[in-house]
Amino acid sequence: MKQANLEIRRSSASLIGESTSQRRKAVVAKFIDTTTCIGCKACEVACQEWNDLPTLDTARFGTYQTMPTLHAEYWNLIKFAEVEGAAGLTWLMRKDNCMHCDEPGCLEACPAPGAIVQYENGIVDVNPEACIGCGYCETGCPFDVPRFSERTSKMSKCTLCVDRVTVGVEPACVKACPTGCLHFGNKDDMLALGARRIEQLHENGHTEAAMYDPPGVGGTSVVTVLMHGDHPEWYGLPKDPHVPHAVIAWKKLLRPLGTVAIFAAVAGAFAHYLRYGRKQAPEESDQRRNEP
C-alpha cells in the first residue's frame, strides 16, 4: 500500500538508474506448506485486519472458498480444489497471493515510473501515488494477481506486509497461521526449511512432493511446498510461469526500435530536405520573388 522506506532494486518504467541500494539486503521469503494447511482462513482474516481492508461479501459457488478470485480489497485467498488423481479424489488447499517474483511481470509491464517497485529484499510493492490504473500489470503477471480497484482506480495487491517486515516482524498471515504451515525469513532459510519438509514427505511415500519456486520468473519470494509437485496446475499454479512474451517484445524490442524509428524518420525528412530541397514550380518561385 505504502512505499516503505526501503532501498529499491528495480522500479517500473525506468530506463537506467533504478537501484538506490548501497547495502546488500538479504532476500526474504514466505514459506507455504500446502500439506499442513487446514483451510481455516485465519490468514485471510489477519490480512484484512492488518491492512485495514473491508469485510467483503462472500460468494457461494460450491466450495469452501471465500470468493472465486482475489480482489482489489482481498489479497489473500485460500483456494480449494478437488482433483481426481491416480490415487482417487484429493482435496487441495493453496494460499493464493502475490508471489513477489524475482523478475516481476507486473513491474516489467508497468508504464508509470515508480508505480511498481521491487525492494532490495525482494518484496514487490505498489506505489499508488504513481499508479495510473492502466491495468497493464494484470497482463504482465503470470499468476493473475494484481487487481484494479474501482474505488481508487489504482492497482492493488499483497505487499508481503512490507510495513511489518520493515520493522522486523513477520507478515500478518504468517503470524496468524495456527498450524505452522506458514513461515517467514530469509529466502535461503525458507528453501532449507522446504527441503527438509520435502525430504520428510518423500520418506512418507509422497514422492511427487516438490518445492514451487519457478525459475521462469527468477524464483519467487513466496516458496510453496506442494504434495503433488508434478502437478502445480492442480493447485491453480502455472507449470512454467514467465513474463508474457508480448510484454518482453514490447519493452525490449518494439519500444527501443520504435523510438529509434521515430527519431530516424525526423532525421530522414531533414536529410531529404538537405539533399533534394523543395519541390516547386518555376512560376511559383518567380511569383515569390516578385512578392513585395
Add this chain to the structure above:
Amino acid sequence: MSTRPVTITDQAVTGADPAVQVASRVEDVVVGDEIVRYRYSTRVTHWSVAFFFIVCLLTGMPIWTPVFGWMAHLFGGLHVCRWLHPWAGLAFFASSLVMIAQWWRKMILEKSERSWVGPRLFQYMRYEDHDQNVGKFNGGQKLFFWAAAVGALGLLVSGVVLWFPPQFQQWVRETAILLHDVTFIGFAVAIVFHIYLGTAAEPGTFRAMTRGTVTKPWARLHHPRWYREVTRDNSRPR
C-alpha cells in the same frame, strides 16, 4: 456538395476574400488565379483528425516509454494522459470515419498507380516522377490514406482492449499490446513524412489545408490531370 449557390460579395465593399468565400462550399473550381482544393467541410474534417491524432500522440507516447515522459506534463501528468488518451482515441477514430466517408471514392487506386507500392514512391521522393496523369491525389497519397484507415481501425480495436484489460482474455490483451505498438510506430513514422511533404518539402501545399486553395502552377506541377480537369486547359506544360 451543397446546392446552395455561393454568395460572392464585392471585396472592395465587404472586405471578404472571394476565393475563401467560394472555398467555403465548393472545391475543384477556379477562382481567379487560384484553384479551390479543399472546401471548408473537408478542411474541418482533416483538422479534427489531425488535432485528435496529436492529442493521442502526446498522451500516448509518455505511457509508451519514459523517453517521452515530458509530454505528460503538457496535460497535467500521466494520470490525465491515461484518462484522456482513450477518449481522444475515440474522437480520432470518429473523425477518421468522417474523413474516410468523404474521401474513399477519390482514393481508389488506379491500375497505373499500383507501382507506387514499390519504386515509384522513391522516384517521387527524389523528384524524378514526371507522370502527367496524376489526378487530385497521387498514388502515395492514396496509399497513405488507406494505410491510415487500416491503422485507425487497428488502433481502435487494440485500444478498446487496452482500455478495459480485465474484460479480455490474456492472449487478447497480449495481442492488443503488440498491435497497438506496431500500428502506432508505423503511423508515427508515416505522419512525419506526411507533415514534412505538406509543409517544408512542397511549398504551396499547406495553404490547401488553411485557405483551401492552391495556385495554378502548384496544381500543374503536383496534380497535372486534376489541373487539366479543373481548368479544362489541355496545353502541355512548358
